[in-house]
Amino acid sequence: MKDRTAETRTVTITFGEDRILVVRSRVGHDQNESDARENLATCRQLAGDKKAPVLVDMRQMATLDKQARKVYATESDFAMAQAMLVDSAFTRISANLFIRIARPLHPTRMFTSEEEAIAWLKGFLP
Numbered sequence: 001m002k003d004r005t006a007e008t009r010t011v012t013i014t015f016g017e018d019r020i021l022v023v024r025s026r027v028g029h030d031q032n033e034s035d036a037r038e039n040l041a042t043c044r045q046l047a048g049d050k051k052a053p054v055l056v057d058m059r060q061m062a063t064l065d066k067q068a069r070k071v072y073a074t075e076s077d078f079a080m081a082q083a084m085l086v087d088s089a090f091t092r093i094s095a096n097l098f099i100r101i102a103r104p105l106h107p108t109r110m111f112t113s114e115e116e117a118i119a120w121l122k123g124f125l126p
Contacts, residue, residue: 015046025061033067053121073102083117
């Protein structure tokens with residue numbers, strides 16, 4: 001299987017040969033509810049409507065409004081687990097808010113190393 005990639009207004013999403021969805025925020029794009037729904041639909045499509053572990057690279061992320069956070073937390077039914085890649089105080093705070101307030105329905109952890117995040121996510125694959 002080859003890697004499959006798609007872009008939305010706010011993110012680039014790749015479903016790799018390792019069966020992990022990688023969602024990378026595009027620089028300077030705030031996300032609203034509509035963006036969140038589009039991003040989730042694109043993830044589902046790339047994963048072939050199957051469950052997959054998800055790496056969310058937040059390092060270039062701008063902001064998520066309250067409704068976008070809610071959509072991500074409650075409508076990510078395709079996610080087995082989610083690793084959030086952070087590198088600054090802003091992205092750490094954003095990830096902590098998402099994990100503690102939005103309370104996603106799948107295991108979610110924050111990482112500063114992409115390699116560690118991928119290793120953790122691979123533990124969820126059959």
